Amino acid sequence: MSYYTRRLPKVIKTFFPRRAAGLLLLLLFCSSSVAQETPYDRVSDQYPKNRNIDVLNYAFDIKLADQSDMIEMVATIDVLFVGPGQHQLRLDLVKTSDELDGKGMIIDSITMDGASLAFQHQGDELLIDLGREMPKSERIQVSVTYHGRPALGLIIGPTKYGDHSYFSKNWSSRARNWLATVDHPYDKATSEFIVTAPEKYQVVSNGLMIEETNLGDGNRRTHWKNSVPIAPWLYALGVAEFAVQHVGTFDGKDIQTWVYRQDRDAGFYDFAVPTKKTLAFYTDLVGPYSYEKLANVQATSVQGGMEAASSIFYNEKAVVGTRPRGWQNVIVHEIAHQWFGNAVTESEWNHVWLSEGFATYYTLLYRDYAYGREDFVNGLKASRAQVIKYYMEEDPDYQVIPDHLEDLNKVSTLMTYQKGAWTLHMLRELMGVEAYNKGVRTYYAEFQDKTALTGDFRRHMEAASGMDLRSFLGQWLYQGGVPELTGSWSHKDGQLHIELIQTAAKYWFELDVELDVQLENGEIKRINMHLLPREGSILSVPIEGTVVDVIVDPETVLLARWNFIQKK
Numbered sequence: 090m091s092y093y094t095r096r097l098p099k100v101i102k103t104f105f106p107r108r109a110a111g112l113l114l115l116l117l118f119c120s121s122s123v124a125q126e127t128p129y130d131r132v133s134d135q136y137p138k139n140r141n142i143d144v145l146n147y148a149f150d151i152k153l154a155d156q157s158d159m160i161e162m163v164a165t166i167d168v169l170f171v172g173p174g175q176h177q178l179r180l181d182l183v184k185t186s187d188e189l190d191g192k193g194m195i196i197d198s199i200t201m202d203g204a205s206l207a208f209q210h211q212g213d214e215l216l217i218d219l220g221r222e223m224p225k226s227e228r229i230q231v232s233v234t235y236h237g238r239p240a241l242g243l244i245i246g247p248t249k250y251g252d253h254s255y256f257s258k259n260w261s262s263r264a265r266n267w268l269a270t271v272d273h274p275y276d277k278a279t280s281e282f283i284v285t286a287p288e289k290y291q292v293v294s295n296g297l298m299i300e301e302t303n304l305g306d307g308n309r310r311t312h313w314k315n316s317v318p319i320a321p322w323l324y325a326l327g328v329a330e331f332a333v334q335h336v337g338t339f340d341g342k343d344i345q346t347w348v349y350r351q352d353r354d355a356g357f358y359d360f361a362v363p364t365k366k367t368l369a370f371y372t373d374l375v376g377p378y379s380y381e382k383l384a385n386v387q388a389t390s391v392q393g394g395m396e397a398a399s400s401i402f403y404n405e406k407a408v409v410g411t412r413p414r415g416w417q418n419v420i421v422h423e424i425a426h427q428w429f430g431n432a433v434t435e436s437e438w439n440h441v442w443l444s445e446g447f448a449t450y451y452t453l454l455y456r457d458y459a460y461g462r463e464d465f466v467n468g469l470k471a472s473r474a475q476v477i478k479y480y481m482e483e484d485p486d487y488q489v490i491p492d493h494l495e496d497l498n499k500v501s502t503l504m505t506y507q508k509g510a511w512t513l514h515m516l517r518e519l520m521g522v523e524a525y526n527k528g529v530r531t532y533y534a535e536f537q538d539k540t541a542l543t544g545d546f547r548r549h550m551e552a553a554s555g556m557d558l559r560s561f562l563g564q565w566l567y568q569g570g571v572p573e574l575t576g577s578w579s580h581k582d583g584q585l586h587i588e589l590i591q592t593a594a595k596y597w598f599e600l601d602v603e604l605d606v607q608l609e610n611g612e613i614k615r616i617n618m619h620l621l622p623r624e625g626s627i628l629s630v631p632i633e634g635t636v637v638d639v640i641v642d643p644e645t646v647l648l649a650r651w652n653f654i655q656k657k
Contacts, residue, residue: 127559129567130544134438134494136273139179141172144271145228148281153328155287156253158245162194164233164269167278170223178217178231181265181272184210185237192240194267201231213265233269242266244390248329249405250351255328256390256402261438262497264321273497274320275436275540282326283312291331293347295324295399297381315399317379318538320434325397327386336361339368340377345384348408352387355410360385363417363459367424370455374526376533379432385420394419396426396448418452425451433533436540438500442489442566443541445501446509453510469514469645472507477571477650479504485595486569490543511648512565518646519561520554528553560599565648570596572649574620577656580636587639589618589653590625597622598649605643609635615643 146167151160168178185193199206199217207218217231239245242263244256257264265272282294288309296315303309332353334346344364348356364383372378380399388395388402395402401423407416429451430444449472457465479502480487487504489512494500517525532541532549543566547558576589585606591597599622606614612634618626641653 125559126544127563127567129439129490130542132437132439132490132492134497134500136275136438136497137179138273138275139175140275141170141175142178142271142276143169143171144276144278145169146279146281147268147270147324148283149268150283151285151326153255153284153286153290155289158238159236160239160243160267161236162234162267162269164235166231166233166269168229168231170225170227170229173225174222176219176222178219179271180215180217180233180269181213181262182210182215182233182235182269183213183240183242183266184215189240192238194235194237194239194269197234197236199231199233201229206231215269235269237267239267242268243326246389248349248389250349252330252349254330254389255326256388257324257326257397258390258395259322259324259397260395261322261441261500264324268321268324270321270324272321274322274434274438277318277320277434277538277540279318280315280324281313282324283310284326284328285310286328289330290328291333291347293325293327293331293384293386293400295319295380295397316381317398319398319431323396323398323431325386325400325402327388327400327402332356334360337365339365339383340372342378342380343382344368345382347384348387349405352408356387356408358410359408359412359416360420362412363420364424366459367421367455370458371425371428371451374454374529375428375451376530376537378427379538380427383424383427394423396423396431398427398431418456421455422448422452425455428533432538433536434540436542438494438497439490439492440541440543441500442505442509442512443543443546445505446489446513449506450510450513453514466645469511472510473645473648475503475507476511476648479507480569480571484569488569489566508565508571508648512562515565515646515648516550516558516561518644520550520556524554525550564598568596570598572598572600572647574602574641574649574651574653576641576651576653578636578639578653579656580632583631583633585628585630585632585636585639586656587616587618587628588625589620589627591620591623600647600649602647602649603642603644605640606632607637607640608632609637 144166148165150163183193185191185195196210199208209216242259244258248254262272264270280295284292285308288303288307292311294313296313299314300312330350331347332350334357336344336346346357346360368378382399384400386400386402387405387408389405391402391404393404425448429447435441435443453465453468456468489504489508528550532546547562551558570593573593574589575592578587600620602618604616618628620626641651
């Protein structure tokens with residue numbers, strides 16, 4: 090049996106007829122269909138996108154001085170015009186201001202083909218006048234020279250050992266604080282970081298190092314080139330006094346560890362595993378790894394981990410020298426992001442669950458593979474408890490895919506991770522593991538190194554399963570709430586009587602609820618009850634022998650809370 094196949098206990102499955110209306114709706118729910126657009130396929134996060142312009146590459150030439158938070162930058166932007174009528178290039182770059190205590194960026198000059206260009210720089214918007222209207226298919230390079238002290242985005246300061254360092258922190262729309270970019274995932278581009286810094290520092294970034302040269306003046310030039318298009322929040326820069334280890338390779342691609350020089354032994358030990366095993370797992374399950382290397386990097390700029398493409402950052406306190414399971418799971422989660430979020434990227438921030446929900450669930454799938462079913466189920470139960478607590482205590486109306494985003498630096502919550510993961514788990518159970526895996530593989534194959542929306546994912550899952558999944562995804566992603574169930578069971582004179590109803594005040598769901606009837610002789614009989622929105626279900630069936638208990642959701646496949654008791 091495939092390891093990814095759901096493993097069931099030895100039970101006698103007992104199926105009972107559902108009411109005709111429920112059965113008809115279920116058949117309609119699972120019928121073969123062609124994916125149709127929903128209103129949420131068109132939801133926008135309000136970023137001012139210009140799809141007539143495609144940024145192909147950014148080259149950031151940066152000068153860093155020791156013990157200083159001032160940076161000097163030349164950003165060369167390679168642009169293709171895919172539509173007519175464009176005479177202006179809009180970039181995101183935060184301007185220095187009193188509100189930022191004098192921090193921000195100051196433009197020195199902007200040129201194209203050696204000629205100066207006029208520009209306007211206000212707030213975090215840089216508008217560049219190209220001097221003429223650009224025809225479709227025209228390709229240009231614009232160089233922006235600027236300097237300043239970043240307010241956010243690049244964390245400049247001491248490590249836990251007091252050493253000076255620089256680490257990027259671009260999530261989710263903070264790259265603009267130091268990088269002149271189209272700071273949104275809809276326009277992915279390749280990138281280069283050419284860093285001049287004092288010789289005592291090592292520099293890590295996305296992609297491959299193609300140059301490292303001591304300049305003879307106490308500085309070193311380091312050039313990293315990333316040849317795979319990624320979103321700006323994934324651009325990475327780490328500058329510190331590192332110890333660097335080349336751990337091995339996966340499919341010919343280097344696996345590296347970058348930790349503070351003081352943490353050499355502990356860091357090399359902690360990060361030696363499980364990177365290679367995890368890369369192999371996701372490659373087999375989903376598709377090929379996109380990037381040219383994978384580096385695990387100790388950093389000052391993150392609380393847990395940050396999935397920067399090919400150069401993952403971890404909190405500096407993650408290095409302890411004992412490989413604790415919690416931090417190992419963070420490594421697995423950030424590597425899962427290399428497929429979901431990095432290679433396949435949400436084209437609107439409203440759909441960030443395509444990144445965070447997927448990485449969370451695929452971490453659980455790896456835990457099932459590496460540590461066993463019990464660990465997987467414990468992770469699911471902990472996740473479910475977090476979802477229920479959030480809806481009860483924080484926001485009962487929260488939607489995984491929101492209608493509107495107020496702040497593009499606040500695009501996710503705990504529910505994006507946990508409810509997003511549970512949505513995938515229930516979808517996998519609904520479709521069956523084989524069809525689910527097929528759908529994810531074809532989705533990944535189409536959108537690898539591109540951007541996607543939830544409707545794109547749904548289209549592939551419908552094609553793999555023959556089901557119409559609009560209602561299913563609608564109730565879990567596009568509305569608030571979590572199912573609340575109340576029920577009871579009794580067993581008298583050989584007849585098992587079960588009542589189960591939804592009791593939520595506002596949001597309703599169509600559910601299949603599994604129950605295990607446990608008999609005194611050790612036999613287990615599986616029952617499935619189908620609940621329609623705003624309705625309950627009553628079931629009365631003959632059961633011989635003595636019923637010891639009736640267990641709701643024995644396989645941990647339902648996101649719901651319930652109060653289910655024996656009725657005397």
